[in-house]
Amino acid sequence: MKTESKMRSDKQKIRGWYMLIPLFVTLMLAGCSGSTGAQGMSEDGRLLVTATTGMIADAAKEIGGEYVEVTTLMGPGVDPHLFKASQGDIRKLDRAAVVFYGGLHLEGNMERVLEKMAAQKTVVAVTDNMPRERLLSAESESDEFDPHVWFDVNLWMSAAETVRNTLIAKDPANADAYREQGARYLQELQELDEYVRGRMLEIPAEGRVLVTAHDAFGYFGRAYDVEVVGLQGISTAAEFGARDVSRLRDYLVERNIKAVFVESSMPARSMEAIVAGAAQRGHEVRIGGELFSDAMGESGTPEGTYSGMIRHNVDTIAEALK
Known part of the structure; x- marks a missing residue:
């Protein structure tokens, strides 16, 4: 007999496939449209690049510079686990010469569509070349690895290298520029990694506990020696229940945790309920601030870049x- 969680998971998969049907149809029509966007160049001669998330788009912009025009599918506050592509998004994918995505099931069912598109154009998962021994396991059978790799800055450098190499192969005329801009970006990431390590060392080891709405910070915890606890699992597509709330509330009380964090791409009410539950147990916990997890900040702000985030x-x- 199937457990309640298994039945809920099966229903979510079936619903996800039904939601993909319009997307497949739109892609087929777009592929037959013969639009000028299929050439993959902007009117001013730049390579058209579409990236699923802001973190990937940032790498493409920094490395591509003036030779690329980068479009992002998922903006600030968008949860990639639950993202549903619109017809406008499909047009962005259709006109691009290069499509970058996260992979490792970050984009959910949309990943199958992107893999099919690879037969017609350059579609690359930026995690493809990451050493598998450096990836963390996911909690479900369908997800082999945790996709939140950008929180280990040193590991994310591999994604930047994949972006650089893809642009060089696709646009060899500007290869020298991509190499130079890629080297500059990688140096920036190296300095960022050192900055993160230094700041985390300011926190006493026993207090280095990060409690968030969902388990997106596993790579961060491993890389910078921080214990990470999430209310939900790696994917926000799975719902949390009363047992999860009670478990985390009791953990906060037992460990005497003083602060928890909300995430920009998820409602704050879940963590507010945890704080209220701890208060009922006589333990005061505060919201320590808002973190960016699956999406960056608004364009034009420091948090709208990967390093700033x-x-x-x-x-x-x-x-x-x-």
Whole structure:
């Protein structure tokens, strides 16, 4: 007999496939449209690049520079686990010469569509070349690895290298520029990694506990020696229940945790319920701040870049836990 969680998982998969039917149809029509966008170049001669998430788009912009025009499918506050592509998104994919996505099931059922598109154009998962021994296991049978790799800055450098190599292969005329801009971006990431390590060392080891809405910070915890606890699992597609709330509330009380964090791409009410539950047990916990997990901040702000997002998170965590 199937358990309740298994039945819920099966229903979610079936519903996800039904939701993909319009997407497949739209892609087939777009592929037969013969639009000028299929050439993959902008009117001013730049390579058209579409990236699923802001973190990937940032790498493409920094490495591609003036030679690329980058479009992002998922903006600030968008949860990639639950993202549903619109017809406008399909047009962005159709006109691009290169499509970058996260892979490792970050984009959910949409990943199958992207894999099919690879037969017609350059579609690359930026995690493809990451050493598998450096990837963390996911909690479900369908997800082999945790996709939140960008929280280990050193590991994310591999994604940047994949972006650089793809652009060089696709646009060899500007290869020297991609190499130069790629080297500069990788140096920036190296310095960022050192910054994160330094800030985390400001927190006493026993207080280095990060409690968030969902388990997106596993790579961060491993890389920077931080214990990470999430209310939900790796994917937000799975719902949390009363047992999860009670478990986390009791953990906060037992460990005397003073601060928890909300996420920009998820409702704050789940963590607010945890705080209220701990208060009923006589333990005061506060919201330590908002972190960016699956999406970056608004364009034009420091948090709207990968480096700025990471620095914001690290500074918020350090100040709340010190």
